[in-house]
Amino acid sequence: MxxxxxxxxxxxxxxxxxxxxxxxxxxxxxxxxxxxxxxxxxxxxxxxxxxxxxxxxxxxxxxxxxFEYASDMISVASLMDYLKQSHIYFLEFNFPMIRRRLIEAIDCSANDVSYLILKFYDEYVSEVRKHMEFEERTVFKFVDSLLNGVVPENFEFTTFSKNHKPIDEKLNELKNIIIKYYPAEKNNNLLNNVLFDIFICEEGLNLHSNVEDYMFVPAVMNLERSLRNELE
Ligand SMILES: [Fe+2]
Ligand SMILES: [Fe+2]
Incomplete structure (x- = not known):
């Protein structure tokens, strides 16, 4: 292609x-x-x-x-920086913004659905935070070490890549709760806008995971392989 x-x-x-x-x-x-x-x-x-x-x-x-991208042509350091910036974007900007807009759009004191929506959202965000913090603490640290010419033996990159899960699925559930069960009011502009933000966020998270799976993982494996060959 x-x-x-x-x-x-x-x-x-x-x-x-x-x-x-x-x-x-x-x-x-x-x-x-x-x-x-x-x-x-x-x-x-x-x-x-x-x-x-x-x-x-x-x-x-x-x-x-x-995904057939020549992984040996990609700069692992550059791609990792991009992934780190994406984590910062979601955790520090996108999620708090959606939360603020959700609170603005739903009347939390008026009905149980509003309360459930916010609770569901907060739990979801904390799961994603854990996922991203794990990547920062372990995976990116491992890759930093590779970039400095050392293969750490206390971390299995292949185990991470096999267990790496998508993080956008629950957001789809949240969307469905809002679409199907939130009691309609006359003017839903605010709620429609926040739904729109959630759709975009879901797309962004899906892309983020795909970049990790199809670009970052093969590039890191390549780097690890060539480093091991060099060190042998
Ligand atoms: Fe990530
Ligand atoms: Fe991830």
Missing amino acids: VDKYLETDRMSDLICDNYSLLQVMSRFGISLGFGDKSVKEVCLNNNVDCHTFLAVINFVVGGSSR
Whole structure:
């Protein structure tokens, strides 16, 4: 399959073509205001590994069928930074924002469904936090060590990759509770907006897991393999 986006494309065209790439861009630490510069120039100016950036955006638009990406071409350090920024985005920005909007949209004192929705949401967020903190504490630490030329023997990366679970499923349940059971009121604009945020968040989390499974895992395995060969 031919890549949709190339390093010679204008960064602004890419964003106008597919606005969900804005999020990928910001997680790579690229800010707006790049004029007519190409993807390659913008990456260079922002110290971003262009191949990894292109691999992620082409994965975003091509879906998980793109997992044949040459994992030895990806910069593991760059991809891990991207994943860390995504964790920060969800935990520190996206989840609190959805919570604030939920409280605004549902009357928590008026009915039990509102209370249940908020409780369900808080429990869900704390599960995702655990999942992400585990990755930070163990997986990313392991990869940091690999990047410093050491293979830690106290962590099995393959065990992690086999047990890595998607994190967006419960959000789908929450959506269904709101859609099916929240008592309707005359003006549902606020609630519709928060539902919209939840749909986008679910998509983002699904993409996050896919990038981990189909791009990060093979790239790390590759790195571990070549390091072991080198050290032998
Ligand atoms: Fe993650
Ligand atoms: Fe994960």
